[in-house]
Amino acid sequence: MTPRAEPDLELENAAKAAGEGDPAAISAVLATIQPKVIRYCRARIGPSRQGYASADDVAQDVLLAVFTALPSYRDEGKSFLSFMFGIAAHKVADFHRKQRREPSTAVADVPERADSGNGPEQALLQAEMRQMVRDLVGTLPEKHQDVLVHRIMGEMTSEETAELLSSTPGAVRVAQHRALNSLRRRVTRQR
Template identity: 45%
Template sequence: MSTDERAPAPRLDTRLVVAAIEGDRAAVDRLLSDLRPLVLRYCRGRLGSSFGAEDCAQETLVAVLLALPHYRYETDSFLSFVFGIAAHKVADIYRRRSRDLSEPVADPGDTRAGSSLAAPDEYARTDARLQIGELLSHLPPLHRDLLTLRVILGFTAEETAEALNLPSAVAVRVAQHRSLAKLRQLMKAKTATQSE
């Protein structure tokens, strides 16, 4: 696990963001350095650690850099802006993957050493991710993003409030409680349906 993955999300200095928007090169460098671990954690949480999260984070930071001169600063909205760009970059990667048929796929009968067949625990992790994604898809986007940041990526309530432009950490905790309660209901309903 790299230091970027578990580093606490930086609190962005308003003056730094404004200076970067105004074109101060030192401020731009510092802002991108502060954003990198936050964006990388977001991308890894959405894409997994081995599937282009580094590239996605880099593409996001380049897009932020290009958008800075045109961005109209509003208090406490900059991280939402950055995460919006990151969400689009993640979606772009999923679209590219779905269209890319050049990736070779192992023959199911090929069990020789070195074949690219996934280990059983990889299938279990993929299945768990798909189930979690399916459950989360039933939540409103804000609640889905909140749970992704808090539970999957390990953000603090304060970091999540800042990232999602929520009024306070308390609002994050209340929304998280409601979202988890809704997920429990969905899981119970799904289990009941499967046992019938």
Template identity: 45%
Template sequence: MRDDVAGAAGQADPVEAEPSGPGHDPSYADSSYADPDGAVAGPGRPPVLGSGRPPVLGTGGSPLVGELVAAAVRGEGPAIDALLAYVHPLALRYCRAKLARLPGGARHHVDDVAQEVCVAVLCALPRYKDQGRPFEAFVYGIAAHKIADLQRAAMRGPGSTVVPQDDLPEVPDEALGPEEQALLSSDAAWAKELLSNLPARQRELVLLRVAAGLSAEETGEVLGMSPGAVRVAQHRALSRLRALAEESS
């Protein structure tokens, strides 16, 4: 499996230069979640739940997110507040990208669905077990279920114009390559370790494209990038993963 990652990432061809204009490019202060007075502004608006402040995470993202999740699972209040503040922008951007494609009223419920995701994450924390996959993938999985619930409810409503997701026009996009398939394989702990070495923006992009299954167009909606720029950034991220895989093999 590791050889698959090491040997295949170079197959994705960039199609255009990544723009240098404004977009979603979150950065976090290098501090501890337990210091609310040192909290810095993060992406998206703060959640209704929790402290109302974004969490303070290290620039690499993953290691401190893992510590944050572990503390929240133990029931530590400041960690729960900070984790919910971290989860809400992720859920909001994901829901906005997925619901924007739907006709009818479903797309107007982005904030409500994102809030439901936060509630579901909060309720799931006591039973959460780290199985090696990034915590963000867990959040995106919950969000996908909540969106499916909304779609089913909307289709049952009188006079609904919402159509099933499977009936929507397909968005042309490249199929998963061997490197993406490897990241979805059973060696999740190893893949998580590799992902933790990517910059936060690249890591989120790979998670959205691979773990959450978003198209390049949907990922662009989330990150404020064009579909072509998403493909370029994905190529760079996977090339970095290939180099990391070669170093660790």
């Protein structure tokens, strides 16, 4: 036997034992194939702007799929590495198909909010609605505006808002109640 054939034979024996549920054999198989899987995925996918993150994610999927498939592995004339690379090829192909279907662009910073996916018409309607709300809130006394901005838009508690506005929590809640009632009356009159 050549020196190269011995590790393959060890892997074949470990794969058979792993298929029968031997935990030590499962660990040995996964430890042996992990570097091969990572190299394969990195070669087939290549680096992205974040390095090899996508390739490493696919490699992790391959290892998980191999782990799941171990109980069904049977020596049918092909080597375990052929079995493993077959799984890897399918996972890489799935990755490339997904990339074609759902192209994404890497960005330096994650946006604060997800894009709602609305079209231009919906975006225009939302912008008009925001402007109407701003105009309506602008008709309130300044104290009421401050309370609404901090309580509703800033999602602050009445205690936090009171501290910020040098007031009491009770006064903040009363001001919020009065401001909302005032807005409600104005909207009702506009209909």
